[in-house]
Amino acid sequence: MNKVFIAVLLATALAAIEGTIVATAIPSITADLSGVELISWIYSAYLLSAAIATIIFGKLADLFGRKKMIIIGISIFVVGSLLSGLAQSMIMLIVFRAIQGIGAGSILPITLTMVSEIFNTEKARAKGQGYIAMVWGVSGVIGPLIGGFLVDQLSWHYIFLLNVPFGLGSLLMIAKYYKESVTITKHKIDFLGAGLFVITTVALLLSIIEGSNTGIWNAPLQIICYIVVVIGGLLFIRTEKRASEPIIPLSLFKNKRLNVVNGLTFVIMSIVISVSVYIPIYGQSVIGHNATKAGLMIAPLSVMWTVSAIAIGSLVGKIANKTIIQIGTSFLVAGTAMLAFLQQDSSSIYVSISTALIGLGMGLIAPLLIITVQAAAKKDEMGISIGLNSFTNTFSQSVGAAMFGVIFNFITAKALRDLDKGEVQLNGALDRSIFSDADIATIKGIITDGSVAVYIGALVLAVIAFILAAMLQKKKPIQ
Template sequence: MNKVFIALLLVTALAAIEGTIVSTAIPSITADLLGVDLISWIYSAYLLASAIAAIIFGKLADLFGRKRMIIIGIIIFLIGSMLCGLAQSMEQLIVFRAIQGIGAGSILPITLTMVGELFKTEKARAKGQSYLSMVWGVSGVVGPLFGGFIVDQVSWHFIFFINVPFGLASIYLIVKHYQEQLEAVKRKIDYLGATLFTIGMVALLYVIIDNSKTQAWLSSQSLLMFGTAVIFLSIFIWVELRAEEPIIPLTLFKNGRLMVINALTLSAMSIVIGVTVYIPIFAQSVLGKNATQAGLLLTPMSVFWTVNSITAGYLIGRLTNKRIIQMGTVLLIVGTILLARLSAGSSDYSVYIGSSLIGLGMGFIMPMLMISIQKVAHPKQLGISIGLNSFTNTFSQAVGAALFGMIFNLATSEKIASLGKGEIQLNGEFAKGGFRTEEVSFLKETIASGVSYVYITAFAFAICALIFSFFIATKSKESR
């Protein structure tokens, strides 16, 4: 069991290190490939593909086995990673990030399900979840630092190749040590439902992302895409109600306690993507940091997420899951308030404290949510319930990236355009020449203001998370 769990930790590191490495490279990527207004797509394409793939891979794992599907997913992820490293335009990078996301979609839900099998008691599962969170935390520290170093010393292209040794090592351990007992059960895959769901969700997200930079919400293209989303998602619901084995059983949405957990997941993870994307932008554009130093500013969130994930495991039995989650949401509120107060005159410490509090809050919340799902989900629907939560986890980040991108662009685009200097890079290069002192100050104030508005929105998500936490179930489904 130990070797299998090590393999799962390594697989988790594969997914975890990806997001943090990319975050510190975004300013350099946009400076090289141009297309600042496409920043949201770099995250959203990956997250949307990952979210959809999480549910589809969950079903495929039921049919072909978890071992086979997680290996296939890792291979797809590695292919996408290498293609990202070879990208020569922003459009290419976005497409390759989507391929990467398809592979990553297999990792989180299958890993969580396998951990549930390895650890039989609630306390053991909590500790298992805490170790997974610790991997995310360590990756959150190593990723930005290593990624920033590579960006500063070599090129952003090389950060994507870091995934290759992680992926190969995890494949080796899973192939050698994970023994799976497959039941000969004939299942039908809902390909039609998966296709309808994918088209509908891509169309919906496209409307959000595209209008985050154009604000043309009532244009013919926007209305067409929105109509496409409504039509395909409506047909999807009709198909799922009649499917023999629906890709998303709609009966899950009748489980109110499960929906509360997913709503809290959506609120909390939206805040995380706001920190991951806009702290490096603030650090390089306003504070004048390089990519490595910007990565350091993300470190506190990862470290304290890890600390409180471990602490949460030890609090099981002393406090209810509900109380631990509520403590975490309060920390999110305080952290987002501090980040919402960022300005051109803020110091590094303001960022450190705010992101640290958010890390502490997430450390309490996320392991407990997974334990809560195992309490409220029907045993026969545990896999798909975890898959739906994984979908919510990644989709919330996709929507959050798009929403925050829209807010940031609304707050900054017109002001930056008024300078008449063309497109401004967000890696702080404008401060090194070509601009007068007062113009540099104006740009820093404008970017800082945009980041502040992002975290005001994140504060609203934190309030929602606190409200949802009061409806978390304290008893398991079987005990009621």
């Protein structure tokens, strides 16, 4: 296998696994550093900076070359990981996680672009993207396992420090083996546009994250964020229209094919978030599993995602890409429909089959969306086109988590409060000296109703994905 591609897979693995490995360390981190009220920002700081970096680095890669920017991005990720592992307070960890997020956000769009350069034909690119998707799928399974092992045997610091040697290995391989031909020209960087994009995006994601964490959407901070988003967005559009080399060319939004792909990306990644967040809650609170068993209920999603992503290479060329994507969205509809019919006595097998169908669909869809972006984008806008898609991927996770959180809380919050017997933990740990068997059955019913409401929403999104897939324009494979 191409040595550069191995380095790309390694860099992708580092960014992918970071999204799941941290979850197992949260109890240890809070016990060591205190600051329980800041827990959500361990995730949010990473997510915010990663979302912004996907756009910025995608554009800079178009201007200054993939090699230079991927080396900078991996370096930032390694430094952020080292600092996170050495953090001595919650504030320090949050700041260092933001640095780590900048590096991770730069890795995703550039590695996806590099795959299009490493492989010459569409079929080969599909195989390459399949391996990239496989890395994400496998990371979803082994991330929590590695994290749990490191926390139990060593300490939470090592979940971050582990990235350092592997990051340096990827860095050295790319520096040595990746050969890129870059035409040296004078560029005018759109600093004003980049600044406005950062400010507007931070305000928007901050309002979404705070609203989903607190359930309050009209607090003074929220209102200020809304104002900044509106004013910043208008100024950003005006700036990009006038810039000679805009950070995000507005012409991208006139490309119907790219718009459909980004719409699909937004919808399907929101569905994945609904599974990742609420299946473990259902598993613990309703079925009665411990945290490990509840987490394994979503393992079929990652496994089938991996299997179908690997199979993509053999399907491309035999079946039209549009048809494969439509088949994938059909599996999403089937899986979310099953989850929308969850019952209080549904079995783990039923849930696992549902998540497996969703994973099967994701493995068929995700690699081909990137192939479609590559086919639809102009060569000199490849990096920013993939960067915009990567931003949509990350942004959808924030919006999806907030949207499903509102749905779940709307159904469950008041009903649980009306029990008037104390706080109900969503991990199934209920004090039987306070809650009777009848109360516990009622609580399980309420949480089931909340989960069903979430998956009815996910089913709606899956149907939208199916419609968007039908809107994709067919295009002859690029040889």
